[in-house]
Amino acid sequence: MLAIIQHNFTGIGGLTVSQRPQPHLTAEGVLIAMETLPVVPSDWHKETNLHATAEQAAQLPRVIGIGGVGTVIAVGQHRDQQLLNQRVLVMHPQGSYQEVICNTNPDWLFPLPDTLSNEAAATLTAGPGTALVLANFIKQHPSDQIMMTGANSVIGLILCQLLGPAYPGLTPIVSPASQAYFHHILPDFPCYLANHVKTTTGRTLLVDIAGSPRLLQQLSATQHPAEIVSIALQSTELTVPFTFVHENFDPLIYQHFIQDVTEQKLQLPIDRSFTFMDTQLAQHYAKDTHSRGRVLVDLRH
Numbered sequence: 001m002l003a004i005i006q007h008n009f010t011g012i013g014g015l016t017v018s019q020r021p022q023p024h025l026t027a028e029g030v031l032i033a034m035e036t037l038p039v040v041p042s043d044w045h046k047e048t049n050l051h052a053t054a055e056q057a058a059q060l061p062r063v064i065g066i067g068g069v070g071t072v073i074a075v076g077q078h079r080d081q082q083l084l085n086q087r088v089l090v091m092h093p094q095g096s097y098q099e100v101i102c103n104t105n106p107d108w109l110f111p112l113p114d115t116l117s118n119e120a121a122a123t124l125t126a127g128p129g130t131a132l133v134l135a136n137f138i139k140q141h142p143s144d145q146i147m148m149t150g151a152n153s154v155i156g157l158i159l160c161q162l163l164g165p166a167y168p169g170l171t172p173i174v175s176p177a178s179q180a181y182f183h184h185i186l187p188d189f190p191c192y193l194a195n196h197v198k199t200t201t202g203r204t205l206l207v208d209i210a211g212s213p214r215l216l217q218q219l220s221a222t223q224h225p226a227e228i229v230s231i232a233l234q235s236t237e238l239t240v241p242f243t244f245v246h247e248n249f250d251p252l253i254y255q256h257f258i259q260d261v262t263e264q265k266l267q268l269p270i271d272r273s274f275t276f277m278d279t280q281l282a283q284h285y286a287k288d289t290h291s292r293g294r295v296l297v298d299l300r301h
Contacts, residue, residue, distance in 0.1 A: 005064070017277060029104050039286045147223060173193070197219070204226055269292070
């Protein structure tokens with residue numbers, strides 16, 4: 001079977017399409033023919049690790065990817081036999097960019113309703129869960145202004161929906177190139193350019209999704225935030241209380257999100273799909289262009 005392999009830390013260009021043995025079915029396993037894979041920032045961050053440890057280097061070569069959508073093609077004797085032929089969302093941090101994977105953890109496998117598309121289900125990977133972590137942090141740290149960088153990103157757009165347009169002090173920040181896109185996706189929400197935000201005298205929480213130290217510096221100079229919370233940077237040189245947060249996987253949360261998207265209570269932004277052989281192009285597109293929704297890789301074409 002084909003797989004996308006990382007061999008080094010030279011970046012996206014170091015990825016190769018390689019042949020690997022198909023995983024064997026175990027009694028505790030479920031074989032899944034992968035169909036739709038998300039392209040997420042953690043992919044190319046792991047591929048360009050300038051400070052990789054010897055332990056990380058020893059893990060190479062590795063299959064990239066953390067999850068995706070596929071169809072169950074075989075079920076081990078100790079797993080639910082009704083899974084056969086079902087479409088599923090699967091979390092697979094061991095590497096999902098291969099034609100077939102073997103899931104051995106029932107908590108990481110989610111059967112999908114017929115009305116939920118592959119594309120929407122794949123977008124649930126590395127998006128809503130992280131947005132929920134930020135939403136909970138915001139609610140636990142009451143502030144007069146919630147200034148959000150990267151508001152046009154997948155996580156930013158989901159976070160806005162989780163908070164709602166009337167959330168007190170919500171101030172989504174976008175670039176001039178993304179202003180029209182943000183209003184198109186979330187017409188009921190305001191958005192602002194970084195140099196047009198008025199200075200407030202109250203407490204400001206700066207929510208960093210974009211991961212731009214330069215933008216954080218610019219906003220901190222004018223807004224004097226009381227605190228910064230980031231999902232993209234693990235530290236800052238700014239003299240402001242700083243917290244890095246990340247998602248702690250909870251299967252119940254993913255079941256809830258699947259239901260919300262199916263019932264159209266949550267809108268997931270989706271951009272375009274690339275073929276499996278064009279995975280490098282997909283990553284370059286997602287990394288180098290303004291976010292217009294989740295970029296996907298499709299093994300069906």
